[in-house]
Amino acid sequence: MKLGEALARWPLVRQVRQGDPLGLGRAVRSERSRTLTPRIDHADRAVQSICPYCAVGCGQLVYVERGEISHIEGDPASPISRGRLCPKGQASKSYVQSPLREYKVKYRRPYGTRWEELPLDEAMEMIANRIIETRAGTWEETTEDGAPANRTMAIGNLGGATLDNEENYLIKKLCFGLGIVQVENQARI
Numbered sequence: 001m002k003l004g005e006a007l008a009r010w011p012l013v014r015q016v017r018q019g020d021p022l023g024l025g026r027a028v029r030s031e032r033s034r035t036l037t038p039r040i041d042h043a044d045r046a047v048q049s050i051c052p053y054c055a056v057g058c059g060q061l062v063y064v065e066r067g068e069i070s071h072i073e074g075d076p077a078s079p080i081s082r083g084r085l086c087p088k089g090q091a092s093k094s095y096v097q098s099p100l101r102e103y104k105v106k107y108r109r110p111y112g113t114r115w116e117e118l119p120l121d122e123a124m125e126m127i128a129n130r131i132i133e134t135r136a137g138t139w140e141e142t143t144e145d146g147a148p149a150n151r152t153m154a155i156g157n158l159g160g161a162t163l164d165n166e167e168n169y170l171i172k173k174l175c176f177g178l179g180i181v182q183v184e185n186q187a188r189i
Contacts, residue, residue, distance in 0.1 A: 044065055
């Protein structure tokens with residue numbers, strides 16, 4: 001490359017030649033910045049969603065490209081967040097696509113010293129059987145005073161803040177339907 005060509009690539013020289021002394025126009029653009037495109041340009045569609053983290057319920061636009069999430073940003077149409085997201089909400093793409101995400105259940109047997117991986121179906125079957133056995137073995141038709149109880153006090157449920165209001169509502173309805181009355185949520189504590 002000749003010296004004249006190298007000097008012509010400098011932004012200051014371009015500013016002078018193109019009449020852009022304040023450096024606010026095309027003269028100060030690099031080749032990289034000239035060819036940049038928005039992250040959402042190649043998305044097939046945008047899906048409205050709700051952030052899964054805290055109980056605020058900020059609106060999200062989830063951009064999907066070839067069946068995979070390509071980008072998540074705040075939804076300007078949301079009356080709650082008006083297009084803004086906190087760092088956790090902005091990073092919620094990793095909630096779905098993180099290379100550290102677990103796809104098997106970790107289980108440690110009673111008195112065990114190590115974790116073992118179980119298939120999800122096997123773990124769900126174990127949980128269902130334990131609920132059925134515990135409920136049957138500890139069912140209270142009436143209280144000590146003889147009033148109707150129809151409950152078990154041997155099972156409790158503690159929900160988490162990554163569940164949205166609808167999921168927590170359904171879990172509560174399931175627990176009450178099973179006679180589980182000790183139901184709480186970590187987001188409320």
